[in-house]
Amino acid sequence: MKAIHQLATFQNIIAQYPSDQPLSRFLAAFYRQNKQMGSKDRRIASRLLYNYFRLGNILKEESPQQRLIVAEFLVNNQPNSFLNHFKPEWDELVHLPLTEKIKIVEEQFPAFHLADVFPFSDHLTSVLDPPAFYLSFFIQPDLYIRIKRGQEKGIINLVTDAGINFKIINQQTLAFPNGTKLDQLIADKGIYEVQDISSQKVGTYFKPNKWDKWWDCCAASGGKSLLLHDEQPDIKLLVTDNRESILENLKERFALAGIRNYQLKILDLTLNQDQYLHDYVFDGIIYDAPCSGSGTWGRTPEMIAQFADHKIKFFTELQRKIAINVVKHLKPGKPIIYITCSVFKEENEEQVAWLVKTFDLEVESQELIKGYQAKADTMFVARLLKR
Numbered sequence: 080m081k082a083i084h085q086l087a088t089f090q091n092i093i094a095q096y097p098s099d100q101p102l103s104r105f106l107a108a109f110y111r112q113n114k115q116m117g118s119k120d121r122r123i124a125s126r127l128l129y130n131y132f133r134l135g136n137i138l139k140e141e142s143p144q145q146r147l148i149v150a151e152f153l154v155n156n157q158p159n160s161f162l163n164h165f166k167p168e169w170d171e172l173v174h175l176p177l178t179e180k181i182k183i184v185e186e187q188f189p190a191f192h193l194a195d196v197f198p199f200s201d202h203l204t205s206v207l208d209p210p211a212f213y214l215s216f217f218i219q220p221d222l223y224i225r226i227k228r229g230q231e232k233g234i235i236n237l238v239t240d241a242g243i244n245f246k247i248i249n250q251q252t253l254a255f256p257n258g259t260k261l262d263q264l265i266a267d268k269g270i271y272e273v274q275d276i277s278s279q280k281v282g283t284y285f286k287p288n289k290w291d292k293w294w295d296c297c298a299a300s301g302g303k304s305l306l307l308h309d310e311q312p313d314i315k316l317l318v319t320d321n322r323e324s325i326l327e328n329l330k331e332r333f334a335l336a337g338i339r340n341y342q343l344k345i346l347d348l349t350l351n352q353d354q355y356l357h358d359y360v361f362d363g364i365i366y367d368a369p370c371s372g373s374g375t376w377g378r379t380p381e382m383i384a385q386f387a388d389h390k391i392k393f394f395t396e397l398q399r400k401i402a403i404n405v406v407k408h409l410k411p412g413k414p415i416i417y418i419t420c421s422v423f424k425e426e427n428e429e430q431v432a433w434l435v436k437t438f439d440l441e442v443e444s445q446e447l448i449k450g451y452q453a454k455a456d457t458m459f460v461a462r463l464l465k466r
């Protein structure tokens with residue numbers, strides 16, 4: 080009976096979900112309005128919704144109920160009451176490796192094609208392994224934290240004592256199962272940052288020197304700047320973004336991390352900002368571009384259905400407009416770090432080729448950070464030097 084109730088809740092939510100909103104925001108509002116749902120009900124409803132969207136366009140012609148059963152079979156690896164009720168023979172096999180479970184589904188649904196999980200394959204960046212990328216949609220990414228230098232031992236002791244499941248990825252990085260509640264456990268918010276491991280790897284491309292002047296031009300809430308500062312605290316830093324509200328978040332995060340010495344401006348960089356920036360030149364620029372975010376859809380799988388090909392052009396044009404107002408502030412011989420969390424070639428290697436062709440830049444190195452192989456986001460980074 081529980082499973083029937085869970086299905087009804089799923090169907091109710093799906094019917095109300097306007098597909099242009101982040102699912103997390105919609106669910107938070109839905110649960111606020113449906114206070115009768117206990118925490119377990121909410122947890123199960125969220126699981127069913129997220130797992131459902133992980134199918135992307137797979138078996139699009141089947142009913143939502145059938146698709147949900149397939150998704151529950153593929154994504155979970157523990158038996159559960161939902162599958163047990165609707166498909167007990169699959170519940171018994173739920174522990175099998177994903178590739179074997181896919182064969183079982185294919186036998187029953189000949190229209191099952193793994194590639195349908197991501198309907199934008201024509202745009203995939205060339206160094207990506209499509210089958211491995213497709214499979215990653217059925218595996219929930221981990222939650223990663225970056226520990227402030229010097230605080231590693233304290234945090235590891237705290238999470239060990241609390242009996243929380245975690246993995247040590249490297250000296251400063253821990254991975255937790257998604258949904259782990261760390262804020263109640265680690266009281267001092269200034270000693271760690273929630274940051275995906277791929278985002279942390281991007282930091283190895285910064286290589287700042289003491290007393291350098293750096294500009295994080297699309298800083299948002301400052302994830303990359305915090306990484307830069309951790310690597311080299313003795314830098315002069317300018318942070319900008321066109322959203323005032325997100326820069327307020329940055330101020331809070333910087334205050335928690337004890338960073339006070341920086342400059343902040345709200346700037347729309349699609350416009351010429353020479354009146355504010357005319358005499359600024361930098362030893363390094365972080366250009367973490369607004370992008371499709373397609374390398375992070377393992378965390379927001381509802382985006383697969385919400386995205387459309389034409390949006391790629393919107394982002395590449397925006398990225399170029401911003402670059403025009405940014406690259407001119409770089410000193411000769413110095414790096415601009417171009418970053419996206421996209422798997423689309425138009426936003427990655429093709430954009431780098433355009434940057435090189437349009438400005439006096441050369442590629443020092445570039446990489447697709449393949450988070451899809453590691454329960455993490457996939458990101459692209461290029462270190463370009465001004466001649």
Ligand SMILES: C[S@@+](CC[C@H](N)C(=O)[O-])C[C@H]1O[C@@H](n2cnc3c(N)ncnc32)[C@H](O)[C@@H]1O
Nearest residue numbers: 297298299302303320321347348349367368369
């Ligand atoms: C990928 S996010 C940056 C993430 C950030 N670097 C971090 O690590 O947390 C891209 C940012 O570009 C900003 N952006 C978009 N259009 C912009 C514009 N015209 N001028 C300046 N910033 C812009 C967005 O507000 C967004 O915060």
